[in-house]
Amino acid sequence: MARIEGSVCFVTGAAGGIGAGxxxxxxxxxxxxxxxxxxAFVGGVRPSGxxxxxxxxxxxxxxxxxxxxxxETASDVNFLFNIAGVNLRSTFLAENALETARSxxxxxxxxxxxxxxxFAPHLVANxxxxxxxxxxxxxILSKVTLPNxxxxxxxxAALLRMSEGLRAExxxxxxxxxxxxxxxxxxxxxxxxxxxxxxxxxxxxxxxDGIEQGLDEVYLHxxxxxxxxxxxxxxxxxxxxxxxRFRSAP
Ligand SMILES: NC(=O)c1ccc[n+]([C@@H]2O[C@H](COP(=O)([O-])OP(=O)(O)OC[C@H]3O[C@@H](n4cnc5c(N)ncnc54)[C@H](OP(=O)(O)O)[C@@H]3O)[C@@H](O)[C@H]2O)c1
Numbered sequence: 228m229a230r231i232e233g234s235v236c237f238v239t240g241a242a243g244g245i246g247a248g249x250x251x252x253x254x255x256x257x258x259x260x261x262x263x264x265x266x267a268f269v270g271g272v273r274p275s276g277x278x279x280x281x282x283x284x285x286x287x288x289x290x291x292x293x294x295x296x297x298x299e300t301a302s303d304v305n306f307l308f309n310i311a312g313v314n315l316r317s318t319f320l321a322e323n324a325l326e327t328a329r330s331x332x333x334x335x336x337x338x339x340x341x342x343x344x345x346f347a348p349h350l351v352a353n354x355x356x357x358x359x360x361x362x363x364x365x366x367i368l369s370k371v372t373l374p375n376x377x378x379x380x381x382x383x384a385a386l387l388r389m390s391e392g393l394r395a396e397x398x399x400x401x402x403x404x405x406x407x408x409x410x411x412x413x414x415x416x417x418x419x420x421x422x423x424x425x426x427x428x429x430x431x432x433x434x435x436d437g438i439e440q441g442l443d444e445v446y447l448h449x450x451x452x453x454x455x456x457x458x459x460x461x462x463x464x465x466x467x468x469x470x471x472r473f474r475s476a477p
Contacts, residue, residue, distance in 0.1 A: 328378040
């Protein structure tokens with residue numbers, strides 16, 4: 228069974244809500260070493276409350292060269308958490324939608340792909356002695372479209388296809404690929420949403436349970452479960468319902 232205790236982890240987006248919550252969760256479960264990476268970390272200063280097990284690194288995942296370099300200094304990683312992401316809250320026909328869609332794809336899809344590609348050889352090598360996994364923070368919006376966040380949903384849908392493809396490519400090399408599917412979580416990204424939200428601690432605990440239980444996908448919040456059920460039973464009805472409920476621009 229995969230155990231978080233004693234593991235070496237790399238977390239992107241670690242200065243923000245879910246990423247910072249994941250670092251807290253990893254510390255609670257006894258991870259031996261955590262590389263916490265974010266474009267907001269400058270000068271390697273560790274936020275208060277994190278122990279010396281945490282090494283803070285400045286990293287923009289859209290800078291492929293920096294991603295390659297950092298993967299060489301963190302070659303001992305066995306769990307990779309891809310959490311960095313942006314939601315620029317755009318419809319497809321909004322004035323700057325091409326720019327917005329490209330920025331979201333650049334970070335949520337291409338940036339994450341660059342990190343996966345850079346770390347994959349190390350994860351494969353380390354899987355010979357320890358359980359290894361890539362954990363991608365998606366969203367239930369990787370499976371459905373909220374029209375008021377259309378460009379974001381498209382970037383997460385691309386990330387879902389990538390996670391499935393990587394899972395197949397790594398299947399015979401003992402590296403698991405886990406897709407995490409929250410609904411709204413209480414962080415800066417979802418400030419504009421007033422409905423019920425998961426906490427970052429819930430996301431961390433359920434994700435880490437999912438790794439230890441060997442799951443491929445982790446669903447968070449009853450709305451994510453409901454979407455999944457409706458996709459099996461009545462996908463067009465669900466599309467019409469979400470279209471009517473989330474049509475207006477943010
Ligand atoms: N909150 C939700 O409701 C929700 C629901 C489902 C899925 N998610 C996903 O969860 C992930 C984390 O979101 P969050 O809610 O924790 O948002 P957040 O509080 O904004 O945290 C995201 C962190 O990622 C960093 N980041 C963004 N682009 C980056 C880049 N190119 N390189 C390195 N770091 C970068 C951000 O830095 P800056 O502050 O500089 O941008 C921020 O520190 C995202 O992938 C998001 O799509 C969130």
